[in-house]
Amino acid sequence: MGMALLLAVAGFCLVGILIGRGLRPTGRPLTQEFSQGLPSGNFPEVAAYDHVTGLPTRRLFGTLLDQAIGRAATTGRSLALFVVELEHFQMVAESQGLANSNMLVRVQAARVKGVLRSTDTVARLRQDQFAMIADNLISHEEIAAIVDKLQATVGLPLTLDGHELFLTCRIGVALYPQDAMNQTELVEQALRAVKIAKSAGQTVRYVSPPVHAAAHEPLPLAS
Numbered sequence: 001m002g003m004a005l006l007l008a009v010a011g012f013c014l015v016g017i018l019i020g021r022g023l024r025p026t027g028r029p030l031t032q033e034f035s036q037g038l039p040s041g042n043f044p045e046v047a048a049y050d051h052v053t054g055l056p057t058r059r060l061f062g063t064l065l066d067q068a069i070g071r072a073a074t075t076g077r078s079l080a081l082f083v084v085e086l087e088h089f090q091m092v093a094e095s096q097g098l099a100n101s102n103m104l105v106r107v108q109a110a111r112v113k114g115v116l117r118s119t120d121t122v123a124r125l126r127q128d129q130f131a132m133i134a135d136n137l138i139s140h141e142e143i144a145a146i147v148d149k150l151q152a153t154v155g156l157p158l159t160l161d162g163h164e165l166f167l168t169c170r171i172g173v174a175l176y177p178q179d180a181m182n183q184t185e186l187v188e189q190a191l192r193a194v195k196i197a198k199s200a201g202q203t204v205r206y207v208s209p210p211v212h213a214a215a216h217e218p219l220p221l222a223s
Contacts, residue, residue: 050124052102053109061123061131065183068121068133069176075136079176080143082132083190084112084150085198087168089128100160108167111153115146131190147171147204170197171204179207 048060056064065081072079086108093101105127112130113122121133134146154169172193180186189207197205 052105053124055109055113055130056121056123058123058125061121061125062183062187064121064123065133065186068135069183069186072135072176077135078137078178079133079135080137080146081174081176081186081190082134082146082150083125083172083187083194084130084132084154085170085172085194086128086154087170089167092165092167093127096160096165103160104158104165104167107158108154111156112150115149115153129194131187143173143175147173151203168203170194170202172197172207173204174207 047057049055050057068079089104092104096104105124109122109124109130112132116122116132116134120135123131125131132146134143137143150171151169154167158165158167172190172195174180174186174189174193176186179189193205193207197203
């Protein structure tokens with residue numbers, strides 16, 4: 001009887017230890033696994049905010065984009081969704097190690113966020129990809145100015161452990177209501193624009209490219 005009770009207590013303690021460790025055989029907590037350098041296509045969506053940059057993750061981003069679209073529909077102003085993908089990030093991250101790659105992401109996240117107004121939104125979609133929502137826009141010229149600032153800011157040198165690094169980016173731009181009327185289609189359009197830019201060797205791709213003559217004209221109103 002005493003031996004059976006002892007075994008039951010030991011089993012209960014073991015289950016408690018496994019639960020405390022997130023049911024991971026390695027004993028690493030979930031937050032630590034989240035921080036490991038996962039492939040860009042497997043960036044987990046287990047939290048609303050990315051613990052490396054403090055930015056919203058894709059899980060929260062859809063809600064924020066829905067809210068921005070609602071504001072744009074109310075005000076009649078256009079909204080721009082920018083997807084910024086860092087070039088060769090995976091290669092740089094692997095060569096620099098986890099600590100430095102996290103620092104690199106923090107710096108680039110701060111740079112991207114610094115391009116926009118305080119009322120605009122920046123999120124981290126995956127390891128090498130940021131999304132930016134800029135609403136209350138008036139002209140294509142405003143959008144082009146943001147693109148230029150993004151390219152210049154991301155391209156600034158960054159020194160890690162005495163090594164000067166340079167990163168570039170590719171940008172996809174989708175507009176509401178011109179290119180899509182809901183957040184799912186708008187994100188898909190912007191991601192597709194980035195993919196086309198990469199395959200075509202371009203640094204920026206608009207879903208609906210503004211013609212030069214119309215660059216300074218007002219954007220159409222959202223209905």
